[in-house]
Amino acid sequence: NDEQKRMYESNNPDDIPYVSSKDIDVNYRTVVYDNGLRIPSENNTLKIGRKGSFLLCVEGGSSGRKIVFLEQDVCFVNKLCCFESDQITKFQFYFVQSSNFQFKFKLSLTGLIGGVSISTLKNFELPFPPKETQNQIVSFLDNKTLKIDELIEKTEKKIELLKEKRTFLINHCVTKGLNPNVEMKDSGVEWIGEIPIHWDKTKLSYYCEVKDGTHDTPSYVDNGGIPLVTQKDITKGKLDFSKTKNISYEDYEQINIRSNVMKGDIIMSMIGSIGNPTIVEVDTPFSIKNVCLFKSSESQENIKFIHYLLSSNILDVELNYNSRGGVQGFVPLDVLRNLLYLKPPIDEQTQIVEYLDEQTQKIDSTIEKETQRIELLKEYRQSLISEVVTGKIDVRDWKV
Secondary structure, three states: OHHHHHHOEOOOOOOEEEEOHHHEOOOOOOEOOOOOEEEOOOOOOOOEEOOOOEEEEOEOOOOOOOEEEOOOOEEEOOOEEEEOOOOOHHHHHHHHOOHHHHHHHHHOOEOOOOEOOHHHHHOOOOOOOOHHHHHHHHHHHHHHHHHHHHHHHHHHHHHHHHHHHHHHHHHHHHHHOOOOOOOEEEOOOOOOOEEEOOOEEEEHHHOEEEEEOOOOOOOEEOOOOEEEEOHHHEEOOEEOOOOOEEEOHHHHOOHHHHOOOOOOOEEEEOEOOOEEEEEOOOOOOOEEOOEEEEEEOOOOOOHHHHHHHHOOHHHHHHHHHHOEOOOOOEOOHHHHHOOEEEEOOHHHHHHHHHHHHHHHHHHHHHHHHHHHHHHHHHHHHHHHHHHHHOOOOOOOOOOO
């Protein structure tokens, strides 16, 4: 509990690291040993996972997926279980990652949050080839999975660089424009520097209506009704209605709940994961909660330019400076209404939007391809492990 965590805050290397499922990386099967919690070896009443054993998450959303082979002793949380053996434990570590084990594990999940009991796990069957073959399998998979993981890591770094390039491109275009030879002036904002001389520096709310969603908690209905969109329903710049709760038509008609969201408006999370501006592309009526709404109040304003502005560093800097709250941050409406708006003429807004649409689409397409590549590498990794640990691929004669 929290009191014990405070008591066991330690970086003493002589103490035993205490790890939980959050410390295990689901992609690379590594664990953070130095998380600030360590248990003294003397009078330790907690269970210990020994070096050379492995941990598997057996409860919750990561059950069956988070697994790590231990390079040192650890104490561990009750959502994890430890596998120790007088056989070759690392062979079993690979078998637990195979589709054979994973399929059986998923079939055995029970309870609201999903978990597999220790007694059930003890009855799982696994193949045991001769020890010499197990050693050969471990050596082969250590070599091959390391190479696959290195490819995945390189691809992830490439994706991060592409995302940084995308952000830089948007930020440059909405603060400097497209013409490198245009005369510039001081913006009066240190981190922005100069802007085109013919651009206005103003507030977003002068040209765009900014309002929040309902603060009430309307009653939900099981069938029919109107979706109530929260920040959880906005992912990767898209609206996802698959898990939204619905409110009654009567509640929706209330003026403090209705929100009047329309196609072409921008909505954005203002609590928790603040940001992620999204242009509404559906005619379906819905209301919003913990989400703010941006409506262009002048017909000559390009709403897509405002969307790019909200996707730029201008938003990040303003929100990082002004966001409030404790564990779950939030940004108040007055901050959003006072967001800086660097305003080019409408024809230039259109040119910037067309350019950014073309360039960001290319970047997004490349990111999608690289993301798919990572998924294929992960599938190949599991397929290779499954084939080898069940003898479908014979590696007895394999050499490095």
